[in-house]
Amino acid sequence: MHSSSNRPSHGGGHPHENHERDRSDSAGAHPHARDYSKTPLVVTWEVTQACELACDHCRASAKPERHPEELSLDEATELFRxxxxxxxxxxxxxxxxxxLQRPDVFDLLExxxxxxVTPSITPATTPQLDRQxxxxxxxxxxxxxxxxxxxxxxxxxxxxxxxxxxxxxAIEAAEHAADLGLSIQINTTVTASTVDELPAIADRVEDLGAAMWEVFFLVPLGRGAALEQITPGRAREVMEWLYRRGTDAPFRIITVEAPFYRRVARELQSEAGSSAGAVGTxxxxxxxxxxxxxxxVYPSGFLPESAGNVRETPLPELYRNDGLMEQLRARESFDGPCGDCVVTAECGGSRSRAFAATGTPTGSDPLCPWATEEG
Incomplete structure (x- = not known):
């Protein structure tokens, strides 16, 4: 889930087996013959910001109460169309x-x-997430x-x-899903306090029979701004481990807000003489x-710069023609190391983290392991 998904369980997941799958080695290629200037791979809709939990990393700083101006059932149906x-x-x-904080969530899904439209869902792990x-x-x-x-x-x-x-x-929900034949993915947030548990979490992902593991590298936004991030060097080590763990895993691994995973994978493939192709993003x-x-409408749930509102302008028009969206697709125009990088076309850095760090969506991603050495 791409995630936005996009953070785990609060806006950013991408719960799809084929998400970010790109087997082409050409920098401009897109999965499923998709032109990203015209058609996104993932659309994530924040059904509500209401949540009974108050997780320390929540982008939305979610609260129990629903917002009175949420999209109605009919407005949401128009969005689906x-x-x-x-x-x-x-x-x-x-x-x-x-x-699940919306009483009409099942009507919305129907x-x-x-x-x-075939929806996926990222529910919070509250008592409402029961077998029924x-x-x-x-x-x-x-x-x-x-x-x-x-x-x-x-x-x-x-x-x-x-x-x-x-x-x-979460464990009980995964077991219920297995009994009912519903595919699951597991989302994990990488911070300084969680990074050492990744190998053990990966084993859990395998034991639960998940189809995908989405590994989200923290963007310091909302309550997550108070959490300690890992260093760029540690991020590179983690991605090297993720790539190797994924070569024989029964589940697919994707990273979120860490597109330089592509560069890591390509370097490891080159060392091994492999032609497996780039990991997607x-x-x-x-x-x-x-x-x-x-x-x-935002480029990401972690990049709070609006392109407009679907109540006034159709989503396809905003995605394709808004100036901010077009700017984010013009990666050669990015500032600093991200604009000058030799793999800008296929990476581009996390625009959300760049925005959080620099105040501009075209800045450089401070988590990139190459940003300092190439800047």
């Missing part, structure tokens, strides 16, 4: 907050299916459910999230687009 007009159709993700809810997801035809694990044990996961019981709820406004609970 707009998504259905993209060709090829993007993956569509219901996220939040917690989608409407999406009725207009020809998951059974309804499966019956409606949800493509995939994403669950967050930020620790390999209840102690470490619940401590990171600041909420007791969330680990147990989408970027803010370049393959990925985020629609807020009130209809505002």
């Amino acid at each position: 707009q998504v259905a007009t993209f060709d090829p159709q993007p993956f569509f993700v219901f996220t939040g907050g917690d989608p 409407r999406a299916v009725d207009v020809g 809810a998951i059974e309804r997801f499966a019956d409606i035809g949800v493509n995939r459910m994403a669950l967050s694990l930020d620790g390999a044990t209840a102690e470490s996961h619940d401590q990171f999230r600041g909420e007791s019981g969330t680990f147990e709820t 989408t970027g803010a406004g370049n393959g990925f687009v985020f629609v807020s609970h009130t209809g505002e």
Whole structure:
């Protein structure tokens, strides 16, 4: 989930088996013969910002109360119709907050299916995520459910999230999904406090039978701004490990807000004499687009610069023609190391992290392992 997904369980997941799959070695190629200037790979809709949890890393700083100006059922249905007009159709993700905080969430899912959009969902791990809810997801035809694990044990996961019981709820939800035949992915946030548990979390992902592991490199936004990030050098080590772990894993590994994973993978492939092709990635406004609970359209849930509102302008028009979106696709115009980098065309750095660090979406990504040495 790309995630925005895009952070785990609160706006950014990309719960799809084929998300970010790119087997082409040419820098300008796109998965599924998709031109990202015309059609995104992933559309994520923040169904609501309401959530019973108050996780320490939440981008949205979610609160229990719903916003009075959320898109209505009919307005959301119009959004689904707009998504259905993209060709090829993007993956569509219901996220939040917690989608289950909307009493009409199952009606929304059914409407999406009725207009020809196959939704995925990233529910929060609250008591509402019980077997009955998951059974309804499966019956409606949800493509995939994403669950967050930020620790390999209840102690470490619940401590990171600041909420007791969330680990147990996630494990039980995964087991219910397996019983019901609903595909799952696991989302994990990488920070200085979680990074050492990644190998054990990967084992959990395998034990749970997940189809995908989405590894999200923290963007310091919302409550997440108070968390300690890893260093660029550590990020490179983690990505090298992720690539090697993924070569024989029964699940797919994708990274979110860390597009330089492509460069890491290519270097490791070159060392091994492999021609497996590049790992894929989408970027803010370049393959990925985020629609807020009130209809505002952003390049990413972590890049709070609006391109407009779907209540006034159709999503395809905003995605294709807004000046900010076009700027984010013109990677040669980026500032500093990201603009000068030899792999800008296929990486471009995290625009969300660049914005958080520099105040401009065209700045350089401070987590990139090459930014200092090439700047």
